[in-house]
Each structure stands twice: as structure tokens, then as C-alpha cells.
Amino acid sequence: MSEQDHSDEVTQAISKRLAKLRSRPVDLSTFDARLKAALPPSTDSSRPHVLLWPFVSPLRAVAASLVVGALLAAVVLLSSSSPALATPQRMADIYNSAVDRKNHPTTVSTANEAREVLRRKWPDAPVVPEVQDLQLMHCCVHEIGRKQMACVTFLVEEQPVTLAFASSRDVRSPHGETKVIDGQSFVVGSADGVNMVMSERGGTWMCLMGKLSVERLSEIARTIRD
Amino acid sequence: MELFWPHRDVVVRTARVLMRHQAEADDLAQETMLKAFRAVDRFEAGTDARAWLLTILRNSRVDRLRSNAVRATVSLEAVVAADAVQESSEPHQYAPSTDPDLILEQFSDAEVIDALQELSEDMRWTLLLIDVEGLDHADAAQILQVPIGTIKSRAHRGRLILRDRLESRAKQMRLIR
Numbered sequence: 593m594s595e596q597d598h599s600d601e602v603t604q605a606i607s608k609r610l611a612k613l614r615s616r617p618v619d620l621s622t623f624d625a626r627l628k629a630a631l632p633p634s635t636d637s638s639r640p641h642v643l644l645w646p647f648v649s650p651l652r653a654v655a656a657s658l659v660v661g662a663l664l665a666a667v668v669l670l671s672s673s674s675p676a677l678a679t680p681q682r683m684a685d686i687y688n689s690a691v692d693r694k695n696h697p698t699t700v701s702t703a704n705e706a707r708e709v710l711r712r713k714w715p716d717a718p719v720v721p722e723v724q725d726l727q728l729m730h731c732c733v734h735e736i737g738r739k740q741m742a743c744v745t746f747l748v749e750e751q752p753v754t755l756a757f758a759s760s761r762d763v764r765s766p767h768g769e770t771k772v773i774d775g776q777s778f779v780v781g782s783a784d785g786v787n788m789v790m791s792e793r794g795g796t797w798m799c800l801m802g803k804l805s806v807e808r809l810s811e812i813a814r815t816i817r818d
Numbered sequence: 819m820e821l822f823w824p825h826r827d828v829v830v831r832t833a834r835v836l837m838r839h840q841a842e843a844d845d846l847a848q849e850t851m852l853k854a855f856r857a858v859d860r861f862e863a864g865t866d867a868r869a870w871l872l873t874i875l876r877n878s879r880v881d882r883l884r885s886n887a888v889r890a891t892v893s894l895e896a897v898v899a900a901d902a903v904q905e906s907s908e909p910h911q912y913a914p915s916t917d918p919d920l921i922l923e924q925f926s927d928a929e930v931i932d933a934l935q936e937l938s939e940d941m942r943w944t945l946l947l948i949d950v951e952g953l954d955h956a957d958a959a960q961i962l963q964v965p966i967g968t969i970k971s972r973a974h975r976g977r978l979i980l981r982d983r984l985e986s987r988a989k990q991m992r993l994i995r
Contacts, residue, residue, distance in 0.1 A: 601918055602918040602981055603977040603981055604918075605918035605919045605921075605922050606918075606922065606949075606977045606980050606981055606984070607949045607977060608919065608922075609919075609922040609923070609925070610930065610934075610945060610949035610950050610980075611949055613831070613835070613927055613931070614950055614951060614952065616831070616927050618834075620826065620827060620830060622844070623826070623830055623844050623847065623848070624826075626844070627826070627848050627852075630852060631852070631855070681867075783866065784866070784868070784952065784953075785953070785954050
């Protein structure tokens with residue numbers, strides 16, 4: 593190895609070491625307390641209730657509590673039955689978490705192994721789509737809203753690429769730029785330098801994401817079979 | 819508020835690496851968050867909230883340096899130049915068999931942050947945005963209001979200087995010959 597190559601290797605290693613500072617936990621306890629105290633009083637939503645409460649009769653208060661309770665239950669029911677929105681930022685976070693192995697993914701080398709692992713972690717997981725000729729790294733299960741999605745990470749051209757998938761009933765793509773390639777429609781997005789292409793086929797929602805270009809990700813996504 | 823709240827760790831982390839004193843850093847981070855909450859109407863929906871917060875952090879930092887009449891802002895270029903002078907043109911003496919990743923893993927985060935804090939402010943900002951936070955060159959250039967080429971060269975020079983400093987510490991720690 594030449595000195596120049598070794599020098600490049602060292603500067604790359606420095607870059608990687610600096611990137612690790614990102615996963616260093618930041619103690620926000622004191623900061624949060626100070627920030628909340630510094631927020632203007634107009635944002636303190638508890639104040640109007642304190643002023644109004646003495647004028648409300650106990651019976652009305654009980655009725656109001658019941659109505660609020662019913663509304664909250666309806667909101668919880670609706671939010672748990674409606675699909676979670678896969679925003680680009682949330683998906684980029686999931687990608688970074690998968691690549692940095694923050695949620696302890698299981699190393700796998702074949703699609704069958706990935707199926708086995710996912711079945712153990714999440715018995716209702718959708719079937720792992722067929723992705724040919726890609727080197728598998730690991731798989732894991734993530735939560736998005738109140739729903740779950742499975743993630744399988746591959747190595748493509750030395751770049752980690754994560755395929756997230758879930759039932760279309762559970763997760764949906766955001767409204768955004770849509771590209772139609774070979775008759776297949778993809779919602780494309782990007783956040784934090786992570787590109788992603790999302791699609792829906794046969795009741796399965798899929799998102800392929802990584803640092804590769806959207807065009808390259810679309811090419812790979814087209815090769816995925818349900 | 820919900821838009822910016824999840825990114826406050828980025829603001830606090832950046833401020834704490836940027837400044838040596840945690841209390842001052844947290845003051846700056848708090849000022850940044852409050853400014854962001856107040857200016858939420860000016861935030862363009864669909865754009866990167868994190869980059870927006872870092873822009874506010876950068877501007878707040880520059881304002882503070884100016885209002886404190888600290889000459890640091892004026893002398894930033896001089897510090898950059900001084901850093902550049904310190905760059906060694908000598909070939910580095912890493913043992914070819916030594917894995918740089920493994921050597922760098924021997925340093926604690928605090929030691930790496932110390933080395934970062936010895937860099938000029940402009941270089942520190944650049945490495946914080948590019949390497950620590952993983953922003954692309956275009957976003958970093960927009961936040962620091964400099965051309966992309968400047969970001970690339972600052973990042974390159976910053977890593978070289980950091981390499982020299984960590985190399986010298988590695989020698990003291992007998993991690994390398």
C-alpha cells in the first residue's frame with residue numbers, strides 16, 4: 593500500500609470516528625428543564641383550565657370528562673387502525689438506526705434465515721420479498737407509530753441498503769414526488785442524505801433506502817419480487 | 819414546537835463540541851431553540867428542520883462573537899491559516915500494518931472532542947456538519963454561507979490537522995511507533 597493510500601485510509605478513518613460522535617448519548621435532562629422554563633407563558637396550556645374550572649359545576653365536569661374520554665378513545669382507536677405515515681425523516685432515522693445497528697439487528701446471510709428471524713421476532717411479519725444477487729447483512733423489526741415494519745439490510749456496491757416492508761394496511765407512503773418506471777409507480781423522497789423509493793404491491797408496502805441515487809434504488813426495487 | 823423538539827439533541831451536541839464550556843454551550847443551544855420556536859412561521863414545510871436549526875445555531879454563534887466584541891470572528895481566517903501552516907508536508911509514519919480504525923477506537927469520545935476543539939472555528943464547524951452530523955456538502959455550504967469548494971477543502975484540511983494531532987497523541991499513548 594502506498595503512503596498516499598494509507599494517508600487516505602487514515603483520513604477516512606478519522607471521518608468515521610467523528611461520525612461515531614453522532615451516536616454518543618446527549619444528556620438533555622438539565623437542558624430540557626431550562627428550555628421548558630424559558631418558553632413563553634402563552635404556550636402554557638394549563639393556565640386557561642385553572643381559570644375556568646371553578647365556574648364549571650361538578651355534574652358538568654363529569655359529563656365533560658366522559659365526552660373527553662370518549663373522544664380520546666376514538667382518537668386512539670382511529671390512530672391504531674389507520675396506517676402509519678412513513679415520512680422521509682422517520683424512514684431516514686430507521687435507516688440510520690439499522691445501519692448503525694442501534695436496535696441490535698440479527699446478522700443473516702440468506703433470505704431463508706431472514707424469514708426465520710423475522711418470524712420469531714414478529715409472527716405476523718409479511719413474507720420477506722425476493723431480492724436476488726444482493727449480499728444480505730442483517731434484519732430487524734422497527735416500530736412506526738403503533739405499527740411494525742420489518743427491515744432487511746443488504747450490501748450493494750459496498751453501500752448498505754435497507755428494504756423496509758409492512759402490510760399496506762399498516763403503513764402508507766406520504767404524498768410526494770412520484771416516478772413511474774417500467775409501469776411501476778414509486779414515491780421518491782430524501783432526508784438526512786438518505787434517498788428512498790417507496791411502492792406498494794400485492795398488499796405489501798415497501799421502502800428501499802440508502803445513500804445510493806434514487807435511480808439506482810429504483811433499479812434495485814424493480815428487481816424485488818413479492 | 820413538535821417540528822424542532824426531536825432535533826434538540828443535534829443542537830445541544832453541536833454547541834457542546836463547538837464551545838468548551840458546557841454552560842455557555844447550553845445557553846447558545848437554548849437561544850437557538852427559542853429562536854426556532856418563535857420563527858416557526860418562516861420555516862418552509864418539507865425542508866430539513868435539522869439544517870434549519872443548525873443555521874440558526876450558526877447565526878446565533880456569530881452574533882454572540884460579534885456582540886461580545888471577541889476578535890475571534892475577525893481572526894478566524896488567521897487561525898485557519900495558522901492551522902494550515904501547522905500541516906506537515908512530511909510523510910506520516912504510521913506503521914503500514916496498523917489499522918487506523920482500531921487506533922482511533924482507542925481514543926475516548928472526550929479525547930476526540932478535545933482534538934476537535936483545538937481546530938479553528940470554521941474547520942470545527944465544517945467537520946461537525948459533514949462528519950459528525952453527516953450533512954452533505956451543499957447543506958453545510960448553505961449553513962456556513964460559503965461555496966461548496968470551501969467546505970470540501972476545509973473538511974480535507976481539518977481531517978489532516980486532526981490526523982496530525984491524534985497521531986501525536988497516539989504516539990504518546992504508545993498506540994503507534
